[in-house]
Amino acid sequence: MNPERYGLLGYPLGHSFSAGYFAEKFRREHIAARYDNFEFEHIEEAVNHLRAMKNLRGFNVTIPHKQAIMPYLDELSEDARRIGAVNVVCVRTDPTGRVRWTGCNSDVIGFSRSIRPLLQSGLHTRALVLGTGGASKAVVYGLQQLGIQPQLVSRTEGAGRLSYAQLTEAVIRDHKVIVNCSPVGMYPHTDACPSLPYHLLTPHHLLYDLVYNPLQTRFMELGKQQGAVVKNGLEMLHLQAEAAWQMWNS
Numbered sequence: 223m224n225p226e227r228y229g230l231l232g233y234p235l236g237h238s239f240s241a242g243y244f245a246e247k248f249r250r251e252h253i254a255a256r257y258d259n260f261e262f263e264h265i266e267e268a269v270n271h272l273r274a275m276k277n278l279r280g281f282n283v284t285i286p287h288k289q290a291i292m293p294y295l296d297e298l299s300e301d302a303r304r305i306g307a308v309n310v311v312c313v314r315t316d317p318t319g320r321v322r323w324t325g326c327n328s329d330v331i332g333f334s335r336s337i338r339p340l341l342q343s344g345l346h347t348r349a350l351v352l353g354t355g356g357a358s359k360a361v362v363y364g365l366q367q368l369g370i371q372p373q374l375v376s377r378t379e380g381a382g383r384l385s386y387a388q389l390t391e392a393v394i395r396d397h398k399v400i401v402n403c404s405p406v407g408m409y410p411h412t413d414a415c416p417s418l419p420y421h422l423l424t425p426h427h428l429l430y431d432l433v434y435n436p437l438q439t440r441f442m443e444l445g446k447q448q449g450a451v452v453k454n455g456l457e458m459l460h461l462q463a464e465a466a467w468q469m470w471n472s
Contacts, residue, residue: 224276226255226279227257228278229282232259232287235261239435239456241258243463265294269294284309288308288355295323310325310326326466329458333361335461337401340428349399350401353403365401400430415439418441420445423444429452434455434458
């Protein structure tokens with residue numbers, strides 16, 4: 223009997239721990255399944271490959287396809303629709319024998335559960351969200367659910383977003399939570415970090431980096447030097463992976 227198939231769609235995937243996480247989960251829980259990296263730069267090629275795959279039950283989606291995958295889906299969960307990004311695709315066969323793909327979002331679950339214990343009421347009321355991709359959309363949604371006002375930051379100024387050049391002392395003072403949703407600082411470019419005025423950070427600031435490889439990014443290191451609380455995205459990875467598993471098997 224062929225095992226059920228799962229995997230991660232993205233490009234590149236050299237930084238990802240997901241395949242190792244699920245391999246260990248399947249071994250530990252005696253699950254007859256396999257989880258592979260589906261490394262495709264172009265979404266059309268990826269979709270053709272995945273639609274031809276036998277026993278595919280679901281897959282995760284990461285950079286740069288969290289929004290690009292959406293036109294190829296048959297339906298969206300309510301959270302995925304509101305967020306505007308997908309990181310989980312559930313594959314089902316309906317009673318007529320047609321295979322249907324449903325897009326969901328477990329990023330918001332993993333992020334919210336991971337950051338919640340670090341938040342201080344009355345102090346962490348506003349957040350800077352670095353990056354405007356699919357991950358940042360889930361983070362913005364999660365922060366709003368947690369009662370925190372998010373402010374997007376990108377390399378260029380635009381509607382509803384600041385540029386890094388606009389991060390003045392007043393902006394940093396008013397936003398005690400800073401979440402890096404960009405790939406800046408991710409392996410193998412571990413010396414890089416978002417262009418922040420790190421000298422303005424204080425012990426009241428909370429820096430959360432969705433990057434988890436390396437476990438301590440330059441962004442986190444520079445925050446710690448100013449006394450800020452820092453956390454990487456490894457716990458979020460684990461929490462969203464378990465949420466994805468529940469979505470695939472519910």
